[in-house]
Amino acid sequence: MKKMWKLNNKAVSPVIATILMVAITVVLAAVLYVMVMGFGGDNANETPSGSFTTTEKVLATEKIVFGQITPSTNITEMKFLLNGAPVTPTYVDLAGDTSISAGDYIVIATPALGSNTVSMIFISTGDLVDEITFNWA
Numbered sequence: 001m002k003k004m005w006k007l008n009n010k011a012v013s014p015v016i017a018t019i020l021m022v023a024i025t026v027v028l029a030a031v032l033y034v035m036v037m038g039f040g041g042d043n044a045n046e047t048p049s050g051s052f053t054t055t056e057k058v059l060a061t062e063k064i065v066f067g068q069i070t071p072s073t074n075i076t077e078m079k080f081l082l083n084g085a086p087v088t089p090t091y092v093d094l095a096g097d098t099s100i101s102a103g104d105y106i107v108i109a110t111p112a113l114g115s116n117t118v119s120m121i122f123i124s125t126g127d128l129v130d131e132i133t134f135n136w137a
Helices: 014-037
Strands: 052-058 061-066 078-082 085-087 090-092 105-109 114-122 127-136
Touching: 052 127, 061 114, 061 127
Parallel strands: none
Antiparallel strands: 052 061, 061 105, 078 085, 078 114, 090 105, 114 127
């Protein structure tokens, strides 16, 4: 007589199949979360945060010093307003890296007498990053 062995024809055990399904679900959920939240994408339109720290009158100009700007931002990504009107200040890049660093400053020539406000605007979004007021006498 021939012996007949019963062969297990299942490809994967139920426990392993359950673990695989859970793992696939977690991975898909993570991928969807990253896509929806925008992580890993380009944040070029995110307005940087930072500030001016001090102002100082130097001869016929006003020197306005930057604090730390994060994330690192190039000076060409900013525009400046003096009392609401566009102004093109002279930028002094102490670090020489074209990014605004703490201690870098702008120089504004002959502002109006009295109170003046300089605003720093992020060009991509048009949002105000910071503004500082000084008196010119």
